[in-house]
Amino acid sequence: MLEIRDLHVKFHDRDREAVSGVSLHIEDGEILGLVGESGSGKSVTAMSIAGLLPRRQCDYTGEILLDGKDLLHADRAELRKLHGKEIGVVFQEPMSSMDPLMKIGEQVEEVLLIHTKLTKEERRRMALEAMAAVELADPEAVYDKYPHELSGGMLQRAMIAAAIVIKPRLLLLDEPTTALDVTIQAQILDLLKKLNRESGISMLFISHNLNVVRKLCRRVAVMQRGVLVEEGETETVFHHPQHPYTQRLVAAIPTRCRKEDQP
Amino acid sequence: MKYAAKRIATLLVTMVVVSFLAFVAFDLISGDPAEMMLGTEATPEALAALREEMGLNRPLVVRYGDWLLGFVTGDLGMSYDYYQPVGELLAPKILVTLCLSLLSFVIITVISIPLGIWSAQRSGGLFGAVHTTGNQLFMAIPPFFTGMILSWVFGTILHWFTPGAFPGLTNVPVALKHLLFASVAIAIPRIAMTGRMLRSTIRSEQRKSYVRTAISRGNDRGAVLRRHVLKNALVPVVTFLAQTMAEIVAGGIVVEQVFGIPGLGRMLVVSIANRDYPVVQAIVVILAFWVVLAGTVADLVNARIDPRLQLGGDA
Numbered sequence A: 001m002l003e004i005r006d007l008h009v010k011f012h013d014r015d016r017e018a019v020s021g022v023s024l025h026i027e028d029g030e031i032l033g034l035v036g037e038s039g040s041g042k043s044v045t046a047m048s049i050a051g052l053l054p055r056r057q058c059d060y061t062g063e064i065l066l067d068g069k070d071l072l073h074a075d076r077a078e079l080r081k082l083h084g085k086e087i088g089v090v091f092q093e094p095m096s097s098m099d100p101l102m103k104i105g106e107q108v109e110e111v112l113l114i115h116t117k118l119t120k121e122e123r124r125r126m127a128l129e130a131m132a133a134v135e136l137a138d139p140e141a142v143y144d145k146y147p148h149e150l151s152g153g154m155l156q157r158a159m160i161a162a163a164i165v166i167k168p169r170l171l172l173l174d175e176p177t178t179a180l181d182v183t184i185q186a187q188i189l190d191l192l193k194k195l196n197r198e199s200g201i202s203m204l205f206i207s208h209n210l211n212v213v214r215k216l217c218r219r220v221a222v223m224q225r226g227v228l229v230e231e232g233e234t235e236t237v238f239h240h241p242q243h244p245y246t247q248r249l250v251a252a253i254p255t256r257c258r259k260e261d262q263p
Numbered sequence B: 001m002k003y004a005a006k007r008i009a010t011l012l013v014t015m016v017v018v019s020f021l022a023f024v025a026f027d028l029i030s031g032d033p034a035e036m037m038l039g040t041e042a043t044p045e046a047l048a049a050l051r052e053e054m055g056l057n058r059p060l061v062v063r064y065g066d067w068l069l070g071f072v073t074g075d076l077g078m079s080y081d082y083y084q085p086v087g088e089l090l091a092p093k094i095l096v097t098l099c100l101s102l103l104s105f106v107i108i109t110v111i112s113i114p115l116g117i118w119s120a121q122r123s124g125g126l127f128g129a130v131h132t133t134g135n136q137l138f139m140a141i142p143p144f145f146t147g148m149i150l151s152w153v154f155g156t157i158l159h160w161f162t163p164g165a166f167p168g169l170t171n172v173p174v175a176l177k178h179l180l181f182a183s184v185a186i187a188i189p190r191i192a193m194t195g196r197m198l199r200s201t202i203r204s205e206q207r208k209s210y211v212r213t214a215i216s217r218g219n220d221r222g223a224v225l226r227r228h229v230l231k232n233a234l235v236p237v238v239t240f241l242a243q244t245m246a247e248i249v250a251g252g253i254v255v256e257q258v259f260g261i262p263g264l265g266r267m268l269v270v271s272i273a274n275r276d277y278p279v280v281q282a283i284v285v286i287l288a289f290w291v292v293l294a295g296t297v298a299d300l301v302n303a304r305i306d307p308r309l310q311l312g313g314d315a
Ligand SMILES: Nc1ncnc2c1ncn2[C@@H]1O[C@H](COP(=O)(O)OP(=O)(O)OP(=O)(O)O)[C@@H](O)[C@H]1O
Pocket: A011, A013, A014, A018, A036, A037, A038, A039, A040, A041, A042, A043, A044, A045, A054, A057, A092, A208
């Protein structure tokens, strides 16, 4: 459903390309993992897909095709129709990515306000459903809270709820679990798996942790300094990493984890 | 709600402290009121009798309590010059100054907010340069100067109104003309300041991550601004507008002189010249109350806009 062809992004104020020549594809209903160290261009790749690149501050070439339609060069009006409805984004830092002065519930249902003609009550009901689906405890209470009143894990769930309140076709998840402790991280991974299974939403799951990706994704792509260095079945990449960088990534995972997680 | 109660309690305490300080200060500088009233040739017996009658022999704190009680019930003492209760003397002047200030405030708000929003949408290059220059120019114009020009052009040349012939508030159309020109003079630099401030807060908000989230949900530029950015940009502007509201009352003093508007400002100038301390004291306390009141209103409004501010508690 999504195909990236030879994507290059270079910010004007940087010497090196943030993304140089990445080609990727995501199948219908698939969760693709994208790993790489900090600054390797994962977020920039995701923002390119979402049509959220700061276009005036960078040069970009290549193609990003969603069902054959190019997103990379689409104009604002075209993107607006896709934003939220076809493509949902869960950003890296939930606290700064939320409007600090808008109630959680209103942020969760904002997509409905923009893309549907539902009444206020219907929107509220759907928002509460989405919040329950991401297992936010006591959605009714959380609905009226402000971001500063929630913990990191709750915010991350609220972000996910906001992204899935209209089931998008593609969900971009930019390190949705990094800031969380291990238990909550595992819960969110389960949640994403369930969403993917039940709603068939395709996902791009970004992480710098190969081990986390392994629990969720059948296929994984590895980026280093803007370049896609390896791509394939997660288990294959995990057990037989070809590129030296991937080998180092795998070696960095404690052996205990490697054994434990054998399927 | 709890925050509001706390904030109002703070306000009352501040008012008591401020008025006490003013009371002590005036007690020190104003010398002997009995002598002020009877003149220097009065006999010691007459002075002593008057002092006793006026309660001047009582301790300071008791006299302050007495004065405060009078103040809140509208009894502000007697003017030395006019032999008239200060309250009665000041009430019409306060009304005039209040009208002038409110009119200025409305002009400032109604123009600067759309101006700030509009200019925030335009960036860089020529617009930026013109904007900055124009802005600094308008900020630098002192209201009395604009006032002189306005009253010369519209008063002396065009005869739209007669400077100095303020008819009183009952003659609404003519009074309004006087007040309007004076308000414009007061408003111009403040519009420039407020507009510039709003522009810069909007622009810094627009760079924040939540804006990207809003776009990712399908908001267009206008919706991002309306639904998210404006509210976030408002807090410093509200604070600034409240300061403005406090300052235009004091700033109006000079402009009232230029236009011959009989407000608090003129009253203050005359009373200081005549050492009419009860009047000066009342005006000083009223202005101080006005300033702390404006600050409190700003805090309450801001706490409604940004609930995080309620956490700070005793601000
Ligand atoms: N708006 C921007 N302007 C200039 N440079 C940018 C901008 N956004 C990203 N970059 C640069 O692009 C490169 C890739 O950044 P990116 O955010 O994609 O990394 P990442 O893989 O997501 O890292 P992390 O794991 O830390 O999130 C970095 O060198 C970064 O500094």
